[in-house]
């Protein structure tokens with residue numbers, strides 16, 4: 001952490017970004033870092049090509065997020081440092097390759113078990129609940145008084161979403177301490193609850209019910225759900241707003257591993273894995289070329305169908321569990 005503090009102190013012009021398919025920790029840590037750096041007098045801009053999920057609008061509406069094609073409005077090549085948050089490998093960084101290669105250097109701050117240390121400076125703590133917890137630690141050490149309400153609310157968002165609102169195993173004493181301190185710094189904790197958990201679209205609820213009835217199957221201690229493109233179209237739901245669907249599979253008595261397989265528009269299959277207490281799903285995701293954490297991970301399968309990938313994933317997990 002001392003390296004990062006020294007680096008930020010001595011430099012300026014930072015481009016903040018994160019991983020593809022944004023979630024609460026991705027958006028929360030990026031908005032917090034960008035705002036915080038601006039608060040301490042630095043030039044910092046947040047770039048991300050994928051659109052954020054609708055349920056994060058309470059913070060994204062208060063921030064400026066730029067797309068790769070707007071780079072010339074903010075920075076010239078070799079004029080900026082790239083700060084990549086919550087992202088384990090270069091291939092998942094959500095800005096153009098030009099922006100990555102034209103950076104003066106890359107700083108990576110992350111908590112993924114699968115992190116590949118692709119930065120010039122890497123601050124990776126695999127035991128941290130969230131990247132927001134690492135950004136918070138940085139901000140606390142650098143200058144606590146520059147943590148404004150928006151920074152606190154954004155940090156609270158990533159902490160809350162990556163810990164399943166303080167339910168998951170990764171929730172530590174430090175997470176509760178951080179939450180308390182952020183609330184003291186005016187983090188809008190009820191906004192987080194309202195937008196993340198109490199703002200589902202009516203259509204989304206119907207889609208969820210349809211999938212539970214028609215696309216979910218429990219096989220011993222594994223539960224799998226499929227999300228076909230046609231169902232998304234039927235209910236007019238955007239794929240980026242289906243982040244929480246996978247919880248339907250895990251939140252069942254007797255289930256240890258929950259799986260959601262989503263069929264994307266380009267025909268690829270995106271898999272999400274969750275586990276309760278025994279199975280390291282990062283290792284399972286590794287087998288399919290993906291990664292993540294012990295209790296939450298993801299992967300992408302190509303040239304296959306939902307039905308085929310279901311069989312493949314179930315068989316692979318069964319084999320692993322029986323070893």
Ligand SMILES: [Mn+2]
Nearest residue numbers: 025086130131
């Ligand atoms: Mn995260």
